[in-house]
Structures are given as C-alpha cells and as structure tokens.
Amino acid sequence: MSDDHTPQAADHGQRGFLHRVVLMDGIAALFLLALAALWFAADALLLIFACILFAILLSALARIAHRRLHLPSRRVGLALVLALLVALFGVGGWLMAPQLSEQASHLAQVVPTSLDQVRAELGRYPRLRSLIDELPSNKELGRQLSAMVPNAGLFFSGVFGALGNAVIILAVGIYFAIRPQLYINGLVTLVPPRRRPRAREVIAEIGETLSKWLVGKACSMVAAGVMTAVGLSLLGVPMALLLGLIAGLLDFIPYVGPLMAGVPALLIAFADSPAQALYVLLLFGGIQLVQGYLMEPLIDQRTVALPPALTIAMQVTFGAVFGMAGVALATPLTAVLIVLVVMLYVQDVLGDDARTPAQIKD
DSSP, rough: HHHHHHHHHHHHHHHHHHHHHHHHHHHHHHHHHHHHHHHHHHHHHHHHHHHHHHHHHHHHHHHHHHHHHHHSOHHHHHHHHHHHHHHHHHHHHHHHHHHHHHHHHHHHHHHHHHHHHHHHHHHTTOOOOOOOHHSOOOHHHHHHHHHHHHHOOOOSSSHHHHHHHHHHHHHHHHHHHHHHHHHHHHHHHOGGGGGGGHHHHHHHHHHHHHHHHHHHHHHHHHHHHHHHHHHHHHHOOOOHHHHHHHHHHHHHHHHHOOOOOHHHHHHHHHOOOHHHHHHHHHHHHHHHIIIIIIIHHHHHHSOOOOOOHHHHHHHHHHHHHTTTTHHHHHHHHHHHHHIIIIIIIIIISSSSOOOOOOGGGO
C-alpha cells in the first residue's frame, strides 16, 4: 500500500510546487505591471495627490473654523473657508495683479543683465575667474528654464498647463473636501473585510499627519513671504513684493525652496552693488535662522516633525524620478510613507509600539 501512495504523494507535491511557482510568477508579473502603471501615470498620480493635499488643507481649516467659531457643522465651516479664500485671492489679485505683472516682466529682463554683471565682477579677480566657466550663459539659462517647465508641471506643462493644473487641483480638491467619507469608503472597500478597521485607522492617521503638516507649512510660508518682502523693501531692493511672493511659495519645499528663492534676489541686488548683495545674503540668512531655530521648532511642537536628512534624501530621489513636481511633493509623500511603514510594518508586523510623526511631540 505504501508503494501505491508514494507516487501519488510525489505527484501531489510536484503539483503543489508548480502551483507555488505559478503563483509567485503571477505576483511578480502583477508587481511589474503595477510599477509600469505607476511610472507611465506618475504625472496623473502626483496631480491626484496634490488634489488630496488641497482637500486635506480645506478640511483642516474647516475643522478649525467649526471648533473656534462654534459653527453648526463642518460643511458650514468649509463654506466659510472657501468664501474667505475667494475673497482674499479676489481682492488681493485685484489690488496686486498689475504690480506683480509689471514686476514679473521686469524680473525676466533684470536677471540676465545681473548675471552678466556677476561675470564681469568675477573677471576682475584672477582667483575667481574659474567660477565664470561654472556660470551658465544667458542662452543656456533660458534653455535650462525652458527644459524645467515640463518637469515642473504635474499633468499639463507650460503657462496654460500650470493654469490647468491649478484649476484641476482647486475643483477636485473641493469635491474631495465636501464628501471625504465617500472616497474613503470606496478605498476601504478594496481591503479585505477583516482588515478594514485597521485600514480606516491608517487612512485617518495619514490625514491627521498631512493636515497638521499643511497647517504648519502654511504658517511658515506666510511668515517667509512677509519677512522677505518687508526686509527687501527696507533694503531698497526692487520688486520686493514679487520676490517675497516667490519666497513664500518656494518655502513649501523645505531646505531647497529657500535657496531657490534667494538666487533672483541676490542677482537683482548685485546689479545695484556687491554690498547690496551682501546685505540681501545676510537678510536671507537671518530669515533662515529665525525660521530654523525659532519658528519651525514652535510649529513642529504643534504639528509634525519630519527627519531633515530623510526629507532631503527623498527630495533628491523624487526629484530625479519625477522632476520639480517630485521635489515639491517629496515632503508630504515622505510623511505618508513614514505613517505606512510605522503602522503597517513596525506596529503590525514587528509588534513594536512606535509612534507616527503626528504623535511625536519632541
């Protein structure tokens, strides 16, 4: 009887082995297809993530308005936030649009001229002449900026593409913010029933982490823009309003954004005199000291603190893969990845009682 069962057991074991091989090959093929889909649809996915970020910001502001003003519901708070944003940008755009438009056109003319003056000034010093070769020519600078435009967009490119991206983010973000549970329930439905409560906890923690980070970052951006505009105005640097707006917007990108914002201000100040450029350099250094050692620690205590080295590494990685859009969204994506790793791997798999960024209050 053992002779009869031995071939059957071997045949059953062989079929089981082939089944596992086919299953592993299928999983590997699906994984590769998912990577290919992510690669080719990266711009669309980044745009959707930007819409989600805007929706989370609106929801956070609506909760604050609902709690502080004792409004009857969160939707009333959301309507109030949207009305205030429309009024703010409408009145602000009507008052400042002509001045910003004039300064923007003037900035495009001043930067190449300032770059020529930097080259001429460096050429006066033999030890600094080697730096002239490192500076791009005006044509190369224009070509590099033109090459960056498609990478700076999310789904569309160019000036009209940036407007299209903004319209999509505003519209889809508002729809997400109005009925967030509708989309959360649809996402949770894709998870096995026994894991759905944990999936809701993970999604809620991601939303809490991103909302805290966005509120803190919004405060930092406003402070950076105001301090830059006021400081440049006191130094007598032209186009202080536009440069302050640029500094505030680029402050969304930690560490890299302030460096990018300081370059045009330094070039414009250098067109006046090297001493003026030195004062501007000291101004930006002072602003970074105030933000880095005073404002950011206070903001992080109430919001989210992310590891600086990890943030910079992720900016480099996402920037190499997705361009400027990846650099801009690297920090919130890092926050999401940290929450997923902590909750789904460190807590659930390793059994360690680790804390997510939103729970850390160092």
